[in-house]
Amino acid sequence: MDDARTRLHWASGRGTTRPEDIAYSLFGIFKVHLPVLYGEPVENALGRLLAEIISRSGDISVLDWVGEASSFNSCFPANLVPYQTVPDIQLTPSNPAKHSDLDLEKAQKLYNNLxxxxxxxxxxxxxxxxxxxxxxxxxxxxxxxxxxxDRYTYEIHASRLTPLELTQSVYLDEDACRYSLVRPWHPEALPTRTGSNDNAVWELLEQLKQPFNALLLKELRHNEYRRVASDCMITVCPQDLVSVLDSQVLIPKIV
Structure with missing residues (x-):
C-alpha cells in the first residue's frame, strides 16, 4: 500500500464499537502518535489523523474523496465511507512530437516553479x-x-481547462470569481531532472496534460478558502499543452 488513500480504502469497510476508534485504530498503521480522546466527535478524531498524515508526509491522496465534508476541515470527509470508492481516471495517449512547437524556456520556468x-x-x-x-x-x-x-446542474468554465458540466446538491453562487478548480501538488510528482537533460521537463508537461480530479474551492477572504463538497469526482482536462505552460501556482489556506 504505497499511499495513504490505499490504506484508508482498506480500512473503510471496518467496524468499531466506539465511533472514534475507526480513527484511533489506524494510528499504528500510519505510525502516528496522537492523544486518544474518547468522547470527541468522530469527525475530529478522523480529522486529527488526516491532518497528521499530511503534515508528516505531504501525502495529498487523502483529499481524493466525494461526499460529506467534515466540520474539522472542509478538505476532509466526515467519515471513512468516501474512501470505499477507488478513483478511476482515463489517461490520454501522449504525443511527444508536439513538443517541438512549445516554448522550452517557459516549460523550464514551470518546472522550476513547481x-x-x-x-x-x-x-x-x-x-x-x-x-x-x-x-x-x-x-x-x-x-x-x-x-x-435539491440537485443542480452547472456549466463551469475555468482558465486553461475544457468546460465541464457538474451536477451536485450544493448550490453555487454565480459569482464565478470566488471559485477556483485546483490540482493539489506533491513534490514527489515532479519527474527527476539530471543535468541539462530536458526529458524531465517534457515528462512533466505530458503529466500535467492528463485529466485529473480537481478540488473546487470557494474564496472566503484573501487566500483563505473552503472546499466545496461534491457528490461526484470533479474530473477536468487541460485544454492543450500550450495552456499547460501557463499554469499558475497557488498555496491556499483551506479551513
Missing part, C-alpha cells in the same frame, strides 16, 4: 495546500434535476 513548492501541511487548523490553480470564469446554472429538486 520544484520550489513545499509539501502540504496542516497549520493552525488550516490546510496549507500547494496547488496548480485554475480560476473559474463562468458558473452557469443549467437547471435542477427533474427527480431531485
Amino acid at each position: 520544484a520550489r513548492l513545499p509539501r502540504a501541511k496542516f497549520v493552525n487548523n488550516k490546510l496549507v495546500l500547494p496547488s496548480i490553480a485554475h480560476p473559474v470564469t463562468v458558473v452557469k446554472l443549467q437547471g435542477t434535476s427533474t427527480r431531485h429538486s
